[in-house]
Amino acid sequence: MPVDVDAVVLSNARLSPDYNVLALAAPDIAIRAKPGQFVMVKPGRGDHPLLRRPFSVFEVLRDTGGVTGLSLLNKRIGVTTRTLFGLEPGAAVRCLGPLGRPFSPAAPPERAWMVAGGVGLAPFHGLAAALRARGVESTLFYGARSAGELFRLDAFRRLGVRLALATDDGSRGDHGRVTLPLERALRRLDPAVPLRLYACGPTPMMRAVTNLADAHGRRTEVSLEQVMGCGLGGCYSCVVPIRRGGEAPRFVRSCLDGPVFDGGTVVWDGLGAG
Amino acid sequence: MPVDVDAVVLSNARLSPDYNVLALAAPDIAIRAKPGQFVMVKPGRGDHPLLRRPFSVFEVLRDTGGVTGLSLLNKRIGVTTRTLFGLEPGAAVRCLGPLGRPFSPAAPPERAWMVAGGVGLAPFHGLAAALRARGVESTLFYGARSAGELFRLDAFRRLGVRLALATDDGSRGDHGRVTLPLERALRRLDPAVPLRLYACGPTPMMRAVTNLADAHGRRTEVSLEQVMGCGLGGCYSCVVPIRRGGEAPRFVRSCLDGPVFDGGTVVWDGLGAG
Amino acid sequence: MSVDLSVNIGGGLTLANPFIAASGCFGYGVEYAGVVDLGALGAVAVKGLFLDEREGHPPERIVETPSGMLNAIGLQGIGVRRFVAEKLPRLRECGAVVIVNICGSSIEEYAEVARILDGAEGVAAIELNISCPNIEKGGMMFGSSLRGTHDVVAAVRRVTRLPLIPKLTPNVTDVASFAVAARDAGADAVSLVNTFLAMAIDVETRRPRLSNVVGGLSGPAIRPIAVRMVHECRQAVSLPLIGMGGIMNAEDALEFIIAGATAVQVGTANFVDPFIWKKLLAGLTGYLRRHGLAGLTDVIGSLELPARNAPCA
Amino acid sequence: MSVDLSVNIGGGLTLANPFIAASGCFGYGVEYAGVVDLGALGAVAVKGLFLDEREGHPPERIVETPSGMLNAIGLQGIGVRRFVAEKLPRLRECGAVVIVNICGSSIEEYAEVARILDGAEGVAAIELNISCPNIEKGGMMFGSSLRGTHDVVAAVRRVTRLPLIPKLTPNVTDVASFAVAARDAGADAVSLVNTFLAMAIDVETRRPRLSNVVGGLSGPAIRPIAVRMVHECRQAVSLPLIGMGGIMNAEDALEFIIAGATAVQVGTANFVDPFIWKKLLAGLTGYLRRHGLAGLTDVIGSLELPARNAPCA
Ligand SMILES: Cc1cc2nc3c(=O)[nH]c(=O)nc-3n(C[C@H](O)[C@H](O)[C@H](O)COP(=O)(O)OP(=O)(O)OC[C@H]3O[C@@H](n4cnc5c(N)ncnc54)[C@H](O)[C@@H]3O)c2cc1C
Ligand SMILES: Cc1cc2nc3c(=O)[nH]c(=O)nc-3n(C[C@H](O)[C@H](O)[C@H](O)COP(=O)(O)OP(=O)(O)OC[C@H]3O[C@@H](n4cnc5c(N)ncnc54)[C@H](O)[C@@H]3O)c2cc1C
Ligand SMILES: Cc1cc2nc3c(=O)[nH]c(=O)nc-3n(C[C@H](O)[C@H](O)[C@H](O)COP(=O)(O)O)c2cc1C
Ligand SMILES: Cc1cc2nc3c(=O)[nH]c(=O)nc-3n(C[C@H](O)[C@H](O)[C@H](O)COP(=O)(O)O)c2cc1C
Ligand code: FES
Ligand code: FES
16 A cells, blocks of 8 residues: 655755755655555645656665665656755655556566666666566666766666666767667577566657567566656556557556556557657 | 845844744845835745735845845745745845835924834834934834734834833733823823824724824824735735825725825725735 | 534435545546545545446646646546446445446437446446536537536436436536526536636647647636636525535635535545545534534535625725 | 747737737836836737726735636726826837727727727727626626627727727637637737636635635636637637737747737736746747747747547557
8 A cells, every 4th residue: 555755855866967866764665665666756735836746766775774765766857856856855755655566577597687768767776676686687778868877887786787888979888779789689698598678768768679679579568657647546647558468459547557567568659749 | 116136035033933034135125125115025936826925125234335135024924924934045035126105204303103013013124214314203112912022122222212012911011902002102292292103013003003193183104014916006906995185085006105105094994804 | 522524415415524536536436445445535426437438538638737737538437337347346345425427428328327327236426427628529518508418417317316416517608507407407416617628738849738639627726716606506506516626625625615515526636645535524624613613514605795885995 | 040029910010029918917007117118018908998987896806826816906997088198198108009908888888988099199909808807797798798799899890990809708618709709890809818707715704805706817827728718719710819818938928829829918927027028028039049930920820739549549
């Protein structure tokens, strides 16, 4: 069951002019959050903005006494993300969660490849930790605009994750899309080695990853970013057209049935303009 | 001409759980403000709350280099005053002014009696300073709920103002309304001594002062607190019924023709519920 | 002092308190069973149902606006039969008082949906959605004509004895005349308002923000208009009114109740705070205590109008 | 790159830019002469004028609501004759393009006011206020009936050649039909919207917050509804439309312009920021530059509607 807490900001680490990591004292949520789940956040009271916004749980925070909270990897794009960028420790943020259907973590001997674009990195810290706990060999394919926007690489390395990087400007890793190193790796991998992919990032990127993986006979779990009004199944705003079995596509609520979906079931053309 | 500045909060002195004095770096306004004039203030951007709120200029702030800003005496009653109470130094407040028609300061040998109720003290610091500069003998009749809400008495004493106090709970000065000491003083004063009264506070108090003074043949300038949408004469929200000469009462805009009016011209029954 | 929050919303239906989850803002209720004690609500109005399943509009389906939001969900739904089979039993288990919001593309469809519900166990009342701005056929088509309103209500009235509550659209010149038409056709109460037809444009792409171009505006932005409409209807009919539009807290609810609403629905606010219900109850109870009132019925329609006086007193 | 902001709002009237101060929100314009360069505005719509002086309603006349405000000023004003004698000369001096908003309790009064303005020097256009929610007689009475709208517009058309701009009320079921009626009666353009009839209640006293009980809602809260109405009118008539309702910045103005408005009015925002006009101009110019457009006319009505597709693509 999700809970709603008035979480105090523990710290706000600004990573770049657009990205920050906001640590929130929400242990009751953190302790239950599974990789890929999200929270619905509202930084201020009052009507402006009115609605909460969905954010992946980035890290589960711990000290010697146990779980102390969670963090969000936030990218400034509009009114709420701007506020979250600017918050100082001590401020309060309403935080409802954990919500949604998590990733299904691979199990050995299956390998796990995570493919992140930009802020799509957010759900993978938790997933990487879960994979490590299960002893799954994992790789993060991570694309960003430039080297300065490739964040927290060390944290992933510490979790034993191999890294394959790409930047739009070529300042680090492959010059171009994250699908470049991914495609190379897919081609190289022995088709007999069991592998599962996870993707989170811009819709076209998740679509490309799903198709690429599919061409190599691999399945991808994607974490979609639909606009969400409630996060609890109440409003039907967050739907995604999903085709299951041979049936016609159906709009399913990504706050309940997602945000993680089998990429192969997503009818990509039917997603919103985003 | 009024100007609009994004004024930085220089300090915020909390005087009680409801009152504070907010110092704003708005020298361009302060330098031109006359006693009784007001500013239209909006602490946040955005639509909530939407409109500015009117505040008297409390003090004109100076250092050795000259005028540095102005202060507001603020009382928490709703959304904007609550925000103004909570602001920290460095925050910005949009501030438009100076606006409205000021008091007409007495000149010797005329004496000046200021009658303040609660936050109605606000316009009198500036008036007291102007009166002192003109060498006018002045007294402040000041009523509040309790001794703890009689603010800045020293500042007025330093301006040579005599004080006559009253509190609702009798914790200081007369026990009851500020009209108690006022009435006593009016009765005692030689009718031949020229005197002008100024009143600011709750509407019933200003009305009582006007009537009391009138009964003793004295005129009162009152500073009315109408709800104001614009402060510039644009919206016609702030009207007060004024009877001039023998004519029928007319609604006049208190942001342009006031907030200071000759109390004897105000049709008190026609003021809003407040 | 104990206070009585119960209200009678007509057709013999008494609610333990006036707070109803608004249709379309609470799924089928069951989605909230883990978060909210459904039995503690006055009632739950479930998402609008047609006879058959519907897919609704493609995303984007919502967009935020100043103190409000637009939605163009397009009444995606599982159809009344699946609702009765799959959701109603669970709602009964939870002790929910269930108001079923129904839609139709024709009068026959409305009547058919109502007939099915009339035979189902656990339906407390039918809310007749003749006011949805988000579908091409039906919905507001009926609700924005007096004739259409009368005919749909009368047709449904013939097939069910369940309390019947037409839900009025605010997108009309004179909402009170629609309340009158609904009453004359046999309604037990009316609820108002549904959303205001509205739109938002992305100026960078010069495209509508909603896939359906237009959508319905809800939330605090519309509250003052909705309160006025309740006030107008109160003066035109003596039916119980169920008011809604931008209620975010007990004080907002009281505006509607004082204006004449017997009960209120809460939609958009529930998205912001799914735990709002306890706060609403506490706020209302506190108000009654503070004002020394024994029951909510003392507040309903208690608006004191000023004696009309000369402009310049 | 220089951009052309000028627009033709009908009746031969070209404005240097599309930004007009909304009636009732800018006094008689002269109040702002010290703050704003009146000649730099597209036009100034002055406060609604009757034939004679009016006192308006007692306070409280305004109340703030979520992202909006209610007003019930009651059209206090100095009457058209004093306006012509006392205000018009000063407005001319300031180089203002003056649109005079006129009211009446009868068709004859509207016509009489228009006749007086027709003979005055310095009136650029007449805006016909048939939509004020704040007076008992006249105003919305005409504006909420197609017949009334047609008759008032036709009567005023007969007495003046000045550009004639009826101002429509949003408090109707089908605003586009009113635009059609106005056009058929000889209007040169229509402006929309006036305020939404609304009310707010003080729950502690259980009294209306406005002395007049109801008032008109303006500000950002109404913007999505107003934009939708401009969009609807654009599809029904080819007259120039003057859009308004909650415009706070250039982007908001662009929503209206993209939806089909040739010019826009700014009311409530001017209370918040009397220096808004320069910001609006800068914002609009910046937009055109950024999008590589030579003139505003390229933007008017440029909304791209989606091809209607099956709900589930
Ligand atoms: C399950 C889920 C998890 C998410 N996790 C994260 C995360 O960990 N970190 C993070 O920074 N963001 C995350 N997002 C995206 C985040 O919710 C949006 O960035 C946020 O809602 C924007 O709010 P805003 O108020 O800042 O922008 P707004 O002011 O609401 O919007 C600004 C602009 O962005 C567009 N927009 C709004 N939401 C989205 C969206 N979801 N996708 C694309 N465009 C959008 C709007 O249409 C508008 O044009 C997640 C979204 C979902 C659904
Ligand atoms: C010329 C002038 C000078 C003023 N000077 C000062 C000053 O120096 N210091 C100060 O603290 N206040 C002053 N005020 C009053 C101040 O403007 C109000 O307290 C303020 O507008 C309240 O805003 P809010 O957002 O906090 O309250 P809101 O949330 O807007 O209102 C809260 C409640 O108070 C009522 N209310 C709002 N405004 C007024 C008002 N003016 N009078 C009575 N009730 C009201 C509302 O109806 C509502 O019930 C002055 C007013 C005027 C007209
Ligand atoms: C996302 C959404 C979906 C809605 N769906 C329905 C519906 O199916 N049937 C209906 O009668 N009203 C529907 N409504 C309208 C609400 O029930 C309510 O009338 C309106 O939102 C005003 O109340 P609010 O401001 O509290 O949300 C919907 C509203 C929203 C926001
Ligand atoms: C205080 C006030 C007074 C108004 N007076 C008039 C008026 O006299 N005539 C008129 O046609 N409209 C009047 N209006 C309506 C505005 O001109 C405008 O149509 C409406 O406020 C919507 O625009 P906005 O949201 O930008 O304010 C008034 C609005 C306000 C807020
Ligand atoms: S976000 Fe409301 S149903 Fe998914
Ligand atoms: S406050 Fe707008 S006219 Fe006085």
